[in-house]
Amino acid sequence: MLRIEVIKQLGDFSLDVAIRTEGRVTGLFGSSGAGKTSLVNIIAGLLRPDRGIIAIGDDVLDDTSLNLHIPPHRRRIGYVFQDARLFPHLNVTQNLDYGRRMNRLAYDSAAQKHVVDLLDIGNLLDRRTGQLSGGERQRIALGRALLAKPRLLLLDEPLGALDADRKAEILPYLVRLRDETGVPMVYVTHDPDELRRLATEVVVLERGRVQRFGGPDILNDSAARLRV
Amino acid sequence: MLDLSSAEWTAILLSIRVSVVATLIATPIGIAIAWLLARRDFWGKSALDAIIHLPLVLPPVVTGYLLLLTFGRRGLVGAWLADHLGIVFAFRWTGAALACGIMSFPLLVRPIRLSIEAVDRRLEQAASTLGAGPWSVFWTVTLPLALPGVLAGMVLGFAKAIGEFGATITFVSNIPGETQTISSAIYTLTQVPDGDAAALRLVGISIAIAMAALVASEVFARRATRRLHGI
Numbered sequence: 001m002l003r004i005e006v007i008k009q010l011g012d013f014s015l016d017v018a019i020r021t022e023g024r025v026t027g028l029f030g031s032s033g034a035g036k037t038s039l040v041n042i043i044a045g046l047l048r049p050d051r052g053i054i055a056i057g058d059d060v061l062d063d064t065s066l067n068l069h070i071p072p073h074r075r076r077i078g079y080v081f082q083d084a085r086l087f088p089h090l091n092v093t094q095n096l097d098y099g100r101r102m103n104r105l106a107y108d109s110a111a112q113k114h115v116v117d118l119l120d121i122g123n124l125l126d127r128r129t130g131q132l133s134g135g136e137r138q139r140i141a142l143g144r145a146l147l148a149k150p151r152l153l154l155l156d157e158p159l160g161a162l163d164a165d166r167k168a169e170i171l172p173y174l175v176r177l178r179d180e181t182g183v184p185m186v187y188v189t190h191d192p193d194e195l196r197r198l199a200t201e202v203v204v205l206e207r208g209r210v211q212r213f214g215g216p217d218i219l220n221d222s223a224a225r226l227r228v
Numbered sequence: 229m230l231d232l233s234s235a236e237w238t239a240i241l242l243s244i245r246v247s248v249v250a251t252l253i254a255t256p257i258g259i260a261i262a263w264l265l266a267r268r269d270f271w272g273k274s275a276l277d278a279i280i281h282l283p284l285v286l287p288p289v290v291t292g293y294l295l296l297l298t299f300g301r302r303g304l305v306g307a308w309l310a311d312h313l314g315i316v317f318a319f320r321w322t323g324a325a326l327a328c329g330i331m332s333f334p335l336l337v338r339p340i341r342l343s344i345e346a347v348d349r350r351l352e353q354a355a356s357t358l359g360a361g362p363w364s365v366f367w368t369v370t371l372p373l374a375l376p377g378v379l380a381g382m383v384l385g386f387a388k389a390i391g392e393f394g395a396t397i398t399f400v401s402n403i404p405g406e407t408q409t410i411s412s413a414i415y416t417l418t419q420v421p422d423g424d425a426a427a428l429r430l431v432g433i434s435i436a437i438a439m440a441a442l443v444a445s446e447v448f449a450r451r452a453t454r455r456l457h458g459i
């Protein structure tokens with residue numbers, strides 16, 4: 001269970017959110033400027049809340065009343081960014097292996113093979129990152145996050161930088177990811193179609209507040225109302 | 229081809245030794261300071277920035293004299309180092325290396341600082357979400373991506389150290405075989421009646437060393453830049 005109760009002031013913008021979710025894929029939906037990325041950065045530990053609590057199950061990651069803040073590298077939370085953020089000085093294999101090295105995990109050839117097959121990236125392993133298409137970069141970024149064996153995976157508009165064809169190419173991989181790995185996900189997007197395919201629960205954010213929370217069916221009227 | 233006397237060889241080898249040692253010791257310190265200046269805000273930051281740039285704007289003879297006062301046999305630091313650690317700078321080649329290291333330090337730090345500032349912090353964030361602590365982020369992301377700047381700084385520093393004259397001669401004098409570098413040897417040769425030929429030979433050598441350093445840095449920088457673009 002993911003528990004989020006945070007308040008954060010960012011300039012003129014204020015984020016004030018309280019959610020508890022059991023969902024395998026929790027969709028964070030809203031127009032740009034709704035505070036989706038700030039919220040995900042707080043969950044990842046990249047941003048500290050002014051007040052509040054972040055917890056996965058019984059494991060508290062932030063509790064401002066106790067002055068507790070677990071830094072990002074100790075959270076075991078994977079993060080797939082919109083712009084992939086592959087390391088340009090490493091090749092694809094080294095990028096994929098980075099999280100395992102940093103977490104000092106033993107080499108797990110079964111996990112490696114599973115992720116490579118799942119994402120269909122076996123033919124890309126020897127490439128430099130500059131030789132990848134946008135869709136390929138995003139698949140490598142997914143694989144890199146998964147191979148660090150996270151307990152939660154954050155995806156911040158992972159298809160946002162891709163055109164419609166590329167999106168259609170990646171979405172099936174995300175569905176497989178949901179169905180074949182046990183890793184719970186928080187999926188940020190402003191595209192209701194992505195959430196209808198992926199999400200088991202949906203949070204609609206508007207100007208830093210939770211406007212609605214429920215099953216994917218709440219998207220039908222929210223999307224129309226928000227015009228996204 | 230080049231008929232160098234043993235005194236000239238001594239000066240050349242000494243210059244190279246002094247500059248290599250000065251650069252190798254200054255580089256890790258320079259990287260640490262460049263990182264602090266690029267990535268941290270702290271009290272006294274502008275003072276630190278000003279102090280490391282001082283050798284660039286002070287007359288070299290002033291820097292040399294200050295070194296003599298501080299690191300000389302009777303200097304505050306020099307006396308302590310000599311008594312407790314047995315390290316003597318005054319009138320030794322180590323003193324020449326210290327003078328060259330300090331004089332070249334601003335030129336070494338600047339490109340490193342600029343290249344660290346240019347490293348995309350979003351990549352550092354990505355590394356931290358993959359489990360890399362601050363120290364690992366530095367070694368596996370920041371430093372490799374800043375490598376062209378580090379190499380450029382090392383070459384600039386080395387070239388400055390090879391050419392250093394004023395602070396070195398003031399601090400450790402001009403002793404053949406101990407502190408007489410190429411620059412002070414050329415200076416000495418210009419003061420004697422028939423030193424022109426020897427001075428010209430040394431001038432040629434110092435031009436060759438400088439050119440070799442520039443070419444080497446260009447080759448390293450090109451390789452590093454290719455890596456950074458992921459090709």
